[in-house]
Structures are given as structure tokens and as C-alpha cells.
Amino acid sequence: MTKIAIIGGSGLENPAILKNATELKVETPFGPTTSDFKCGTISGKEVVILSRHGRGHTIPPTQVNNRANIWAIREIGCSHILATTACGSLRQEIGRGDFVVPDQFIDFTRHRPVTFFESFELHEMKHTPMADPFDSSLRSKLIESANDLGIRIVEKGTVITIEGPRFSTRAESNMFRMWGADVINMSTAPEAILANELGIPYAAIAMSTDYDCWKTYEAPVTWSDVLKVFNENVSRVIDLLVHTIGKI
Secondary structure: OOOEEEEEEEOOOOOOEEEEEEEEOOOOOOOOOOOOOOEOOOOOOOEEEOOOOOOOOOOOOOHHHHHHHHHHHOOOOOOEEEEEEEEEEOOOOOOOEEEEEEOOOEEEEOOOOOOOOOOOOOOOOOOOOOOOOOOHHHHHHHHHHHHOOOOEEEOOOOEEEOOOOOOOOOHHHHHHHHHOOEEOOOHHHHHHHHHHHHHEEEEEEEEEEOOOOOOOOOOOHHHHHHHHHHHHHHHHHHHHHHHEEEOO
């Protein structure tokens, strides 16, 4: 059965896109999820929405209970995850308001639980393959949908996830560029890692809201900059989600 989880990031905590919406609280062995689930239908498909940072965006990136969130998504029978995230661009050609569908990530976090497998049972070592962490079928559907809607999209890219909540120094931003990262955020890892460990297909829509701080000829990013660009484009994110869900 198809049941899709949307994990909403900055600026997308309460999208009014569900029909017959209800609330669901899920208990997990890892503690509470960051919000209750909003459940309903989109394009005739069962959908649940979870606010990554809480409904009022009160939970900083390091404190997001990713294990509880992903575990709960599996427990309620979700077959796919679509995640949204604001990101900073590390490339001139990825402009403010552009969408990126990442195909790779670099985990530069340091203080987050990054696995469900904290011990190995006899003959059951869990070393999850992570060569291609984003589901190719979901990525293709996002790209198709963007093209259908006339939304400019960057069809692949590497996202680096930093710990936060602070933004990068210029030295860090330039180092990430040298490493081959295309965009930067504070949320994809370990969210994508944990989804892969539980075998749930996962893909992300990353909206570029700023140029981090590697450009010396313009002001470095601020939180108000991020929210301004995301809020100006949130309707396009919702259109893309709705159209993609219709294809799953």
C-alpha cells in the first residue's frame, strides 16, 4: 500500500494541503517525535505530514529527534518519504529560489545519533549500504513533476549537512566547495541515513535560499534571509509535492 510521509522543513510546518485531516500521536522507543502527525489524503493517496522542527519551529537542528521521527514513520506504515529543506547554495549557478534534488550527501554533523543499530546481535551486523542514499525513482518523479510545472530544477547535487544552529565561517564554506558540495543545510543527515537503515525510500526537495558566506562581495546569510526566500516560494514547493504524490 502506498502511504507517503512528508517531512516539512523551514517555512513548511503547516501546509494546508491535506483532505480530511486528522492528528496522530505515535510513541517510539526513542522518545517523542518532533510533532504529532497530520494525516489525510492528497491526490487520492494517504499522506502524513511531520514538522521536523516542531509546529512552531522551536526545535534546533541538533535537537531534532530523527530516530523517533523515522521510526514512527515506519510504524504507521509509510512506504515513501519526501523531505523538504531550505539550503544555502555553494555554486554560482544555483540561485536563490532554485530547487535541487540531491543525489548525494556529506554528513558533517558531530552530535547526533546517526544509527538505530547501537549494538549488533549475533550474526546480525548492520552495515547499511549508503552509496546512493536518495531513492532514484522518487527523485525521477520529483524532476518529472518540476518539468511538468515549469519549475526550474537542478536534477542532482551533493548536500552537506552541518551541525548548526550557527552558519558556516567563510573558511568552512570554501572548504565545503572544494569537497564538491553543491548546497548546505542542517537537516539531511542523519535523516536520510536512518530512512535507509529502515529501508524506506527517501528523496528531498532542497530550496536554495542564499549563498552561505563564500561570496565575499555580498553580505553573509542571515535567518531572516532564509525565511524570506522560502516563504516567497513555498507555494511552488507545495505544488511540486502535490504533483509528485500523484505520480507515486
